[in-house]
Structure formats: structure tokens, C-alpha cells
Amino acid sequence: MEKLTLSPEKITADLVPQAFGKRGMIWTGCLLVLCAIGLFAYIRQVTKGLVVTNMRDYVSWGIYISNFVFFVAISLVGSLITAVFRLADVHWSTPLTRIAEIIAVSAIVFASLIIIVDMGRPERFYFLLIFGRIQSPIMWDVIVISTYFVISLLLLYLPLLPDIKILLEQKGVGVDRFQKLYRFLGSFWKGLDIQEKMNNKAVTLLCVTIIPVAFSIHTVTSWLFATTYRPGWDSTNFGAYFISGAFLVGAGGVVVAMYVFRHVYKLEKYITEMHFDRMGKIVVMLALLYLYFNVNEYLVPAFKMKTSEEAHLMQLFTGEYAPMFWFAIFTGMLIPIAIMIFKKGRKPLPMFVAGIMVVVGAWFKRYLIVTPTLLHPFLPMHNVPASYHHYFPSWEEWAIAIGSLAGAMLVITFFARILPIIPIHETIIEQHETAE
Amino acid sequence: MENNDSTSRRTFIAGSILAGLAVGCSNKKDPFTQSAEETVAASGEKVKLLSVDGEIVEVDIAYLKPIPHLPPVSIDESRIGIEGKKFVMVVDLARCKNLRKCQASCDHMHHIHSEQNWLKVYPMKEAEHTAPYWQPTQCMHCDEPPCVKVCPVDATFKRKDGIVLIDNQRCIGCRFCMAACPYSSRVFNWQESDYVEDPNIHVAYSPETSVPQKRGTVGKCDFCPDMYREGKLPHCVQACPNGVFLFGDMNEDSVTNGAETFRFSELIKDKAGYRLMEDLGTKPSVYYLPPVSRNFKFEDGMENEAPGETISSHTK
Known part of the structure; x- marks a missing residue:
């Protein structure tokens, strides 16, 4: 490992939140505009009804649901980087834990929001609590997603406490105006031994609990589809297929975020080429794993070509959705593998490009999981207007989906503005240990 | 053609419900029994009806009283x-x-x-x-x-x-x-x-x-x-x-x-x-x-x- 000999003061100075520069302002402004457009579209949807979308009786789930699956997927990375690595006593990932955790929290928040957006009667959301029936996979999802949200939030918050203490002692444009917030969040934290001990114990416990919960959120999400009879969804492979895909897109998301933060906040000393190299290896492994489940998912039914599956599969392989299908396979898996399998490909810039490909490919993959299946019901589509036979999202759907993605990035941006995106305290400790 | 049909049927249903309500409100009598106070002048227009014992009878249209529709059952009841x-x-x-x-x-x-x-x-x-x-x-x-x-x-x-x-x-x-x-x-x-x-x-x-x-x-x-x-x-x-x-x-x-x-x-x-x-x-x-x-x-x-x-x- 690259030896760093940085003083705690230097580390603190490097890692405290900084005020937005010009680029930060423009970036935040753009995200705010996208969110505003999304909100405007949603207001239209609430007033006019879901008729503003292009979903109809056959394609009754569209990009809202695929976006939901995408958010749930990308949120899984929190558990991977934080919990799995921590329990495995892997230390190099320390600077990445908070990035992963904030991605997890913001993604899970927007996953819940986008589900409410998809509802025909959002004002009845609380019915889930008062009339909820446990045999519905939606209820399972409500339970595991809210549990996952709480655990992720705690896994974000508890390791922040020592950092908040440091921030309270800092002065400067970056932190001055948030002192009140810092006091509210962590003034009780004195850094006592007993507090440290309790905190460590709590984090370890949370790391143990979050792994089954993380597996549950994405398995249950896959069951929303797999518990139906429809060709393309009726698959016992779905849980594992979704989880492997989720780890992949999450890891891809972390790669993109670490490149951006490293570049913008000049964190080259903390997020080093070593980190990219190791993340690259992980992404390759995850992409191969996901590829394996894809082969299972498509090749086995394609070998048999049952009538009900045939129409669906042919539409993906050679039909209407073939360009998107092969784009998702190549961009989401094959090309990133080809880039990152070589040492040169695991340098920051190529990794950044590959990471974006993984994330974009994954988004379209979710679209392909949701929509084409619905276009192949058991009975032929009939006695409906021609527009019911196809689906392409309306501008409102795009605006809301893009707005939700922008919203998730906005949460991450504001978080990094207010709180240190790389753990200060833990970095100092590890420096100390390495130095010894 | 079909439109006309449905409009007239709707009007008829509407009429019958209103009439039923009016009867129900005014003298609290059930609409199936004849009341002594009610006197209706015959209009001269007759309709043929099938009586309960299978005979065809002619009745003046003015003597017919619309029967109110049964109210729909409650949500709780319709769950059973x-x-x-x-x-x-x-x-x-x-x-x-x-x-x-x-x-x-x-x-x-x-x-x-x-x-x-x-x-x-x-x-x-x-x-x-x-x-x-x-x-x-x-x-x-x-x-x-x-x-x-x-x-x-x-x-x-x-x-x-x-x-x-x-x-x-x-x-x-x-x-x-x-x-x-x-x-x-x-x-x-x-x-x-x-x-x-x-x-x-x-x-x-x-x-x-x-x-x-x-x-x-x-x-x-x-x-x-x-x-x-x-x-x-x-x-x-x-x-x-x-x-x-x-x-x-x-x-x-x-x-x-x-x-x-x-x-x-x-x-x-x-x-x-x-x-x-x-x-x-x-x-x-x-x-x-x-x-x-x-x-x-x-x-x-x-x-x-x-x-x-x-x-x-x-x-x-």
C-alpha cells in the first residue's frame, strides 16, 4: 500500500467540506432545474391522473417501476462496501464507505418516492399501514425497504459522529453556517473511550444485520415480478439475478462518484489509484457474476423456446427491443469487463468511463426487465385502441424519472457540501496505524 | 340509435327513483301498498300487464306507480x-x-x-x-x-x-x-x-x-x-x-x-x-x-x- 505520511491537521484541512465553486453552483443549479421540471410534471400527473403517462392496461408498469428497481439496485452498494468489507476486515475501502452509504440512503429514499409517483391514488399511501396484508409481496417490500433505510441511515450517521466533533472545532466558509446543524447532530459526542467502544460495537452489529436486509430488499423486489405468471418474469433465477445486478450497478455508481469527488475536491491523496485498481477488480468480478445470471436467465428458456416465452425472447434478441437489449448487455457488462480486466483500464479515467457505462447499461436493463414482458400477455392484446399495443414513456414520465435521478444526485451533492464525504476521523486513525 | 335508447332508459330510471323518493318522503308509506288518500284521475291511456295469476289485465297508466330501485348493499356487506x-x-x-x-x-x-x-x-x-x-x-x-x-x-x-x-x-x-x-x-x-x-x-x-x-x-x-x-x-x-x-x-x-x-x-x-x-x-x-x-x-x-x-x- 502506498504510504502516506500526512499530519492529522493536514488531513482535516483537506477533508472538511468546502463551499461550492463555480462548477458546483452550475451543477447544483442544473440538478435543481431538473427536479423542478420533474415536480411540475408530477403536479400535472396528480391533477390529470396517470393518463398523462403512456402506460395503459397492457403496459401497466413503465419507467417509474424500472426506475424504482434501478434505485433499489444501486442502493445495495452501501451494504457491500460498508458491511461486507468491514466484516471481512478490509481497510483500504475506508475512504469509500461514506460515498457508498450516501448513495444507498439517497437511492432508497427516491425508490420510495418513485413508488408513490406510480400509484393511482397516492393519497391512500397510508392504507398500506392500516389495511396492509402480509401475503402481498408489496408489503414485504414496504417492510424490508423501510428497515434497510433505517439501518443505512444509522450506518451513515454513527461513523459521522467523530467527524462532527472535528467539524465543530473548525472555522471557515465551508463549515461556519452549518455549526448549528452540527451541534444538533452530534454535540453529545465527546469522543470518550466508552462512546467509541459503543459506537464501534453498534456499527459492527448494524453491518451484520444489513447484509440479510440488503439481500431481502432486492430479492423481494425481484419477487414483485417473479410471483406472477408472465413469461420473462416467471423465473426462479430472479432473486440471485437481481442481487448480482444490484451489486454491479452499485459498485459502478461508487466508481463514478469516487472519480468525481476525487477530481472536484482534489482528493488524490485519499482516493488513490490503488482504490480504482481494486474497485476495478471488484467490478469485473461482479460483472462476470451478473453475466452468468444473465446467461441463466435467457439461454435456458431460449433453448426450449416455449410458445409463451418465444415471443418475449425473440422481441429481445432480434425484435423491437433488440438494440436496447444488446446495448444493455454490451454497455452494462461486456465492454466494462473488457476495459477493466487490464491493468491500464483500471486507471481513474477509463474506470470513470466504464463506471458510467455500467450505470447507464443497468438503467436500460431494468427497463427491459419491466416493459417487454408486459407486451406479451397470455391472451393476445385485443379490443383496445392501437396506442395500448405499444409503450414509449411520455414527456411527463421522462421528466419525473430524470427528476428523481437528479434528486438523488442532489441529495448526495448537498451531503458532500455539508459533511465530509471521506471520513476524517477514520482516515487519521488509519494513517496513524499505518505509520506505526 | 343506441344512444337514444340509452338516454330514454336513463331518464326512465331517473324518473322512477325520483318518484320513489317523493312517495317515500311525503307520506312515509311503502310504495307497494295503495293508500286511500291518493286519488288519481285516469288518463285514458292503458297498458297490458301480466297479473300474478297469469291473466293479462289492462291498467290505466296513471295508476302505475314506479317502484324505487333497491339501494346497493353496503361495502361491508358486499365483501361477504x-x-x-x-x-x-x-x-x-x-x-x-x-x-x-x-x-x-x-x-x-x-x-x-x-x-x-x-x-x-x-x-x-x-x-x-x-x-x-x-x-x-x-x-x-x-x-x-x-x-x-x-x-x-x-x-x-x-x-x-x-x-x-x-x-x-x-x-x-x-x-x-x-x-x-x-x-x-x-x-x-x-x-x-x-x-x-x-x-x-x-x-x-x-x-x-x-x-x-x-x-x-x-x-x-x-x-x-x-x-x-x-x-x-x-x-x-x-x-x-x-x-x-x-x-x-x-x-x-x-x-x-x-x-x-x-x-x-x-x-x-x-x-x-x-x-x-x-x-x-x-x-x-x-x-x-x-x-x-x-x-x-x-x-x-x-x-x-x-x-x-x-x-x-x-x-x-
Whole structure:
């Protein structure tokens, strides 16, 4: 490992939140505009009804649901980087834990929001609590997603406490105006031994609990589809297929975020080429794993070509959705593998490009999981207007989906503005240990 | 033509409800008994009626008093179902020529949006060399309903009498049931229904009547239990001039289309009845009689198809 000999003061100075520069302002402004457009579209949807979308009786789930699956997927990375690595006593990932955790929290928040957006009667959301029936996979999802949200939030918050203490002692444009917030969040934290001990114990416990919960959120999400009879969804492979895909897109998301933060906040000393190299290896492994489940998912039914599956599969392989299908396979898996399998490909810039490909490919993959299946019901589509036979999202759907993605990035941006995106305290400790 | 018909029927219903209410309010008498205070002058216009003992009598129109409609049953009651019943439908494919009178009647009576139908008539063709036939399909009222299984809020439920209903005051519009239903029988109210309601009629909502429709909720065939309570057959059964639909009770072992009545078990045995997608284990309450010795040629039904529609969809 690259030896760093940085003083705690230097580390603190490097890692405290900084005020937005010009680029930060423009970036935040753009995200705010996208969110505003999304909100405007949603207001239209609430007033006019879901008729503003292009979903109809056959394609009754569209990009809202695929976006939901995408958010749930990308949120899984929190558990991977934080919990799995921590329990495995892997230390190099320390600077990445908070990035992963904030991605997890913001993604899970927007996953819940986008589900409410998809509802025909959002004002009845609380019915889930008062009339909820446990045999519905939606209820399972409500339970595991809210549990996952709480655990992720705690896994974000508890390791922040020592950092908040440091921030309270800092002065400067970056932190001055948030002192009140810092006091509210962590003034009780004195850094006592007993507090440290309790905190460590709590984090370890949370790391143990979050792994089954993380597996549950994405398995249950896959069951929303797999518990139906429809060709393309009726698959016992779905849980594992979704989880492997989720780890992949999450890891891809972390790669993109670490490149951006490293570049913008000049964190080259903390997020080093070593980190990219190791993340690259992980992404390759995850992409191969996901590829394996894809082969299972498509090749086995394609070998048999049952009538009900045939129409669906042919539409993906050679039909209407073939360009998107092969784009998702190549961009989401094959090309990133080809880039990152070589040492040169695991340098920051190529990794950044590959990471974006993984994330974009994954988004379209979710679209392909949701929509084409619905276009192949058991009975032929009939006695409906021609527009019911196809689906392409309306501008409102795009605006809301893009707005939700922008919203998730906005949460991450504001978080990094207010709180240190790389753990200060833990970095100092590890420096100390390495130095010894 | 059809429009005129329906307008006049609506006006009549409206009139009868208003009259019933007026009677109910003014002297608190039940509308079926004659009251001494009421004196009505004969109008001279007579109608022929069938008396209870089978005689035809002539009555002056002024002496007729409209009977108020039975109020719909409460939501709680409609979740239970009708005691001792197990409703069943038999669809005789040999009689169907895609007239879609069933569809029009169902759409009208349930205020369904003009783009949508609860009852669809599919042109089916199993394989390249097999014969095409028309298959009316609506909710199968399955005994193992996949839609009910997945509903997170108990908005769609299975009743004692076998009927699967939706409570649109409960439905949150997640559309999981639509994804779960293999028969594509559920439709979603993407917007307000374009059915023009008579402003004089304010019907209280009941899952048994399914009206008024509510935006943002799911709808589907309800097997018309409200009609059964009035001693009538479902709208589709009544509307079909060819007697395709036979409705009845499994416990009584009889089904009828109004004109003919059959013993359900014998009919199914004699004509080799079957259910759709038996392999899925949904156990539908709708049975089909195979399209053999047909009353009409398949092509006869083509005139009711939208241009280009059938060619694109009926062969897989």
C-alpha cells in the first residue's frame, strides 16, 4: 500500500467540506432545474391522473417501476462496501464507505418516492399501514425497504459522529453556517473511550444485520415480478439475478462518484489509484457474476423456446427491443469487463468511463426487465385502441424519472457540501496505524 | 340509435327513483301498498300487464306507480357475498359471432371508459392449421385468484359466493393485480370515465355495482351480483341475442341464458367444457364449451372488428 505520511491537521484541512465553486453552483443549479421540471410534471400527473403517462392496461408498469428497481439496485452498494468489507476486515475501502452509504440512503429514499409517483391514488399511501396484508409481496417490500433505510441511515450517521466533533472545532466558509446543524447532530459526542467502544460495537452489529436486509430488499423486489405468471418474469433465477445486478450497478455508481469527488475536491491523496485498481477488480468480478445470471436467465428458456416465452425472447434478441437489449448487455457488462480486466483500464479515467457505462447499461436493463414482458400477455392484446399495443414513456414520465435521478444526485451533492464525504476521523486513525 | 335508447332508459330510471323518493318522503308509506288518500284521475291511456295469476289485465297508466330501485348493499356487506351461492358462468363458443352486444351493455352499465372493456371478444387461433373462433373473455372469478394474493391492501377480495370484487374506495392503484392476472381482465382508470352521468342520479358506490368509477383505481368484471339480488341475469348474459353466456349457481347445478336452462354438470359433461389456462392452477369460475358445430362462420364476426385489428393479433 502506498504510504502516506500526512499530519492529522493536514488531513482535516483537506477533508472538511468546502463551499461550492463555480462548477458546483452550475451543477447544483442544473440538478435543481431538473427536479423542478420533474415536480411540475408530477403536479400535472396528480391533477390529470396517470393518463398523462403512456402506460395503459397492457403496459401497466413503465419507467417509474424500472426506475424504482434501478434505485433499489444501486442502493445495495452501501451494504457491500460498508458491511461486507468491514466484516471481512478490509481497510483500504475506508475512504469509500461514506460515498457508498450516501448513495444507498439517497437511492432508497427516491425508490420510495418513485413508488408513490406510480400509484393511482397516492393519497391512500397510508392504507398500506392500516389495511396492509402480509401475503402481498408489496408489503414485504414496504417492510424490508423501510428497515434497510433505517439501518443505512444509522450506518451513515454513527461513523459521522467523530467527524462532527472535528467539524465543530473548525472555522471557515465551508463549515461556519452549518455549526448549528452540527451541534444538533452530534454535540453529545465527546469522543470518550466508552462512546467509541459503543459506537464501534453498534456499527459492527448494524453491518451484520444489513447484509440479510440488503439481500431481502432486492430479492423481494425481484419477487414483485417473479410471483406472477408472465413469461420473462416467471423465473426462479430472479432473486440471485437481481442481487448480482444490484451489486454491479452499485459498485459502478461508487466508481463514478469516487472519480468525481476525487477530481472536484482534489482528493488524490485519499482516493488513490490503488482504490480504482481494486474497485476495478471488484467490478469485473461482479460483472462476470451478473453475466452468468444473465446467461441463466435467457439461454435456458431460449433453448426450449416455449410458445409463451418465444415471443418475449425473440422481441429481445432480434425484435423491437433488440438494440436496447444488446446495448444493455454490451454497455452494462461486456465492454466494462473488457476495459477493466487490464491493468491500464483500471486507471481513474477509463474506470470513470466504464463506471458510467455500467450505470447507464443497468438503467436500460431494468427497463427491459419491466416493459417487454408486459407486451406479451397470455391472451393476445385485443379490443383496445392501437396506442395500448405499444409503450414509449411520455414527456411527463421522462421528466419525473430524470427528476428523481437528479434528486438523488442532489441529495448526495448537498451531503458532500455539508459533511465530509471521506471520513476524517477514520482516515487519521488509519494513517496513524499505518505509520506505526 | 343506441344512444337514444340509452338516454330514454336513463331518464326512465331517473324518473322512477325520483318518484320513489317523493312517495317515500311525503307520506312515509311503502310504495307497494295503495293508500286511500291518493286519488288519481285516469288518463285514458292503458297498458297490458301480466297479473300474478297469469291473466293479462289492462291498467290505466296513471295508476302505475314506479317502484324505487333497491339501494346497493353496503361495502361491508358486499365483501361477504350472497349466502349459499357459488356463481358460475358457461360461455358457449359455438354460438358466438363477435356481435359484442355483451360488451356494449357491460361498458354502458358499468360506466367504463370508451377506450376500455371489461369483456373482450378475442379472435383465437391455436395453431397454424386449426380453426379460428371468437372467445369472449372477462374476469374468471378464480377460486385461487392471483390478483387477490398480491393485493397489499385487501382492495380486491374473494367472496363466499365465489365472486372476486374490487373496492375502489380501498384500491391504492399499484396495479400489481393487473400484472398478476394471466387473463388480462383488469383495466385501470387512467383518467375520469367519459361516461356521461345523469345529474339526477346519485348512486352510492358499491363494489357490487362498480359504479361510479373512480380515477386511479382498477376495475374489472364483477359478475353483476347487484343484478342477481334483483333477480336478473348479468348485463352481458341479457344482452347477447345468441345465448352465448349461461350464468348460474354451482350449488343449484343450473345455468341459464334467460331462454334456456341447463343442468351445469350435464352441460359441461355433454359438451366437454373446459377452463382457460388450467395449468396455472387459478381454478376459474368461467367454463367454455368448445367451438364445435357452430351457429356462425368465424368470418361472420369480422364485420364488428376494427380494420386491421384481427390480422395483427389473432395468430401468435
